[in-house]
Amino acid sequence: MQFTVKQIADALGASAEGSTGLTILRAAEPGDAGPTDLAMAMSPKYAQALAQGTARAAVVWEGADWKELGLEAAIFVPRPRMAMAGITAMLDRGQGVEPGVHPSAVVDPTAEIGDDVSIGPLCVIGPRARIGAGSVLGAHCVVGMDASLGENALLREMVSIGARARIGDRFIAQPGARIGGDGFSFVTPEVSDVENVRKTMGDKGDAKAQSWLRIHSLGAVEIGDDVELGSNCTIDNGTIRNTVIGSGTKLDNLVHVGHNTRVGRDCLLCGQTGVSGSVEIGNNVVLGGQTGVVDNIFIGDGAISGGGTKILSNVPAGRVIMGYPAVKMESHTDMYKAQRRLPRIARDVEALKKAVFKQPPSD
Numbered sequence: 604m605q606f607t608v609k610q611i612a613d614a615l616g617a618s619a620e621g622s623t624g625l626t627i628l629r630a631a632e633p634g635d636a637g638p639t640d641l642a643m644a645m646s647p648k649y650a651q652a653l654a655q656g657t658a659r660a661a662v663v664w665e666g667a668d669w670k671e672l673g674l675e676a677a678i679f680v681p682r683p684r685m686a687m688a689g690i691t692a693m694l695d696r697g698q699g700v701e702p703g704v705h706p707s708a709v710v711d712p713t714a715e716i717g718d719d720v721s722i723g724p725l726c727v728i729g730p731r732a733r734i735g736a737g738s739v740l741g742a743h744c745v746v747g748m749d750a751s752l753g754e755n756a757l758l759r760e761m762v763s764i765g766a767r768a769r770i771g772d773r774f775i776a777q778p779g780a781r782i783g784g785d786g787f788s789f790v791t792p793e794v795s796d797v798e799n800v801r802k803t804m805g806d807k808g809d810a811k812a813q814s815w816l817r818i819h820s821l822g823a824v825e826i827g828d829d830v831e832l833g834s835n836c837t838i839d840n841g842t843i844r845n846t847v848i849g850s851g852t853k854l855d856n857l858v859h860v861g862h863n864t865r866v867g868r869d870c871l872l873c874g875q876t877g878v879s880g881s882v883e884i885g886n887n888v889v890l891g892g893q894t895g896v897v898d899n900i901f902i903g904d905g906a907i908s909g910g911g912t913k914i915l916s917n918v919p920a921g922r923v924i925m926g927y928p929a930v931k932m933e934s935h936t937d938m939y940k941a942q943r944r945l946p947r948i949a950r951d952v953e954a955l956k957k958a959v960f961k962q963p964p965s966d
Contacts, residue, residue: 604628604696608660608676611641615689620669621676625660630694633658641690644672645683662686698759700739714746717754735772747783753828765840771828771850779835783824786839786846786862786880789815818842820862827851827868833858839880849886861898873910885920909935 605628612619628639633649636642636658644650644661653661653672660676662683663669669677680686700721704710708726716728717736724742728734732746735754745763746752752764753772762776765783776782791813799808822841827850832838836854839846839862846860849868859877860866867886872878876890879898888902891910896902903920913927926935 604694606693608641608678611690611693612678614693615678615680615686617678617680617686619676619678621660621674623676625676627660627694630690631656631658633661636661641678641694643687643690645680645686662690698739698741700741723760729766741778750783759834765824767823768826769823769845770826771830773829774826775831776836777832777834777856780832781835781837782826782832783840784837785820786818786842788818788820788842788862788880790818791815822846822863824848830854833874836860842880855892867904 605626607623608619608625608627609623611627612623626639627641630643631637631640632652633642633644634652634655636656638657638659640658642653642656642658642661644653644663646664650663650667650672659674661672661674662678662680665679665681667677667679700723702721704722705724707724708722710716710722710728711730711732713730714728715733717734717738719737720734721739722728723740723744726740726742726744728746729748729750731749733751734746735752735756737754738752738756740758741760743761744758747764747766747768749766750764750768752770753774755772756770756774758776759778761778762780763782764770768783793813794810795813796807796810799806799810820840820842822843822845824838824840825845826848829851830848831853833854833856835856836858838848838860841863844863846862847865848860849866849870851869852866854872855874857875858872861878861880863881864878864884866884867888869886870884870888872890873892875892876894878896881899882896883901885902885904885906887905889907891908891912893911894908895913897915900914900917902914902918903922905921906918907923908914908929909925909932912925912929914924915928918924923932924930925932
C-alpha cells in the first residue's frame with residue numbers, strides 16, 4: 604500500500620508543496636520517520652524532532668516553513684486531528700483476513716452472506732443470520748441465529764453477536780466485544796432486603812434471606828450505523844424491549860451497557876464506563892472514563908460527565924457533572940477545594956479554642 608504526497612493531500616482536501624510525487628509507505632512520528640515515511644509534525648512542538656529522523660515529507664501546520672525544517676515536501680492542515688483521521692484510514696493495512704470464507708469456518712446453510720465478505724478461521728455463523736456486503740469477520744467470531752449485520756462491518760477477532768441482534772452499516776467491533784448476552788436481572792419470591800434499602804436508603808427491614816430467580820431476556824440488541832465498540836465491551840439484551848445504541852455512538856474498551864438501556868446518537872462512552880439497566884441516554888452525551896450510571900434514570904442531550912463520576916439521579920440536557928454523587932462540575936471543584944482546606948481550618952479552629960479558653964473570665 605503506497606501513495607504519493609499529492610494523493611494524500613488531495614484525499615484530505617489539503618494543500619501540498621515541494622516534491623509532491625514522493626512515495627509514502629507509512630505514517631511515523633517525526634523522530635522515527637524514514638525517507639518513505641510521512642512524518643506527523645503537525646505543530647512546532649512535534650516538528651522539533653524531525654532532525655532526529657530522516658523524513659523527506661511531513662504533515663505540518665498552516666504557515667510552517669517546511670524548507671527550514673529540512674523537508675522536500677509538506678502537506679498543510681488546519682485541523683491536525685481531523686487530518687489524522689483521513690491519513691490513518693488511507694494507510695491502515697488491516698488485519699490480513701483473506702477474502703472469502705475460511706475452510707474452518709462453520710456457516711449455516713440458511714445464513715445469507717453478502718458480496719465480497721471475508722470470514723476468518725473458526726468463525727461460526729448461525730441459522731438465518733445475515734452478513735452485509737463488504738464485511739470482514741476476524742478469527743473466532745460468532746454471529747448468532749437470526750442476527751443481522753450491515754454492510755462494510757469489521758469484526759476483529761473473537762467478537763460475538765447474539766441471536767436476533769440488528770446492527771447497521773459500517774460497524775466496527777474490537778477484539779472480545781460481546782453483544783447480546785442476557786441482562787443481569789433477578790428477583791426474589793418476596794420483597795428482598797435490597798428492595799427495602801432502595802426505599803429507605805439504609806434500613807434493610809425484616810426481609811428474610813432468599814434465593815434469586817432468573818428473569819430471562821426476551822429482547823435483543825439494536826445498533827445503528829457507524830457505531831464502534833472497543834475491546835471487551837458488553838451490551839446486554841433487553842428484557843422485553845431491545846437495548847438500543849444509536850447511530851454514530853462510540854464505546855471505548857471495557858464499557859458495559861445494561862439491559863433495556865437506550866443510548867442516543869453520536870455519544871461517547873469512555874473506558875470502564877458502566878451503565879445500568881433501563882437508562883435513557885440522549886444524543887451527543889459524553890461519559891468520561893469509569894463513569895457509573897444507576898438504573899432507571901435519564902441523561903439529557905449533550906450532557907458531559909468527568910472521569911470517575913457516579914450518576915445517581917437524572918441529568919438535565921447540557922449539564923456538565925462530576926463527582927460521587929454527581930454534581931455540577933463547578934460545584935464539585937468548589938467542594939474539592941474546600942475539602943483540601945479542611946486540615947488548615949481544623950488547625951485554625953483549634954488555635955481559636957485555645958485562645959478563647961485562655962482568656963480570663965469577664966467580671
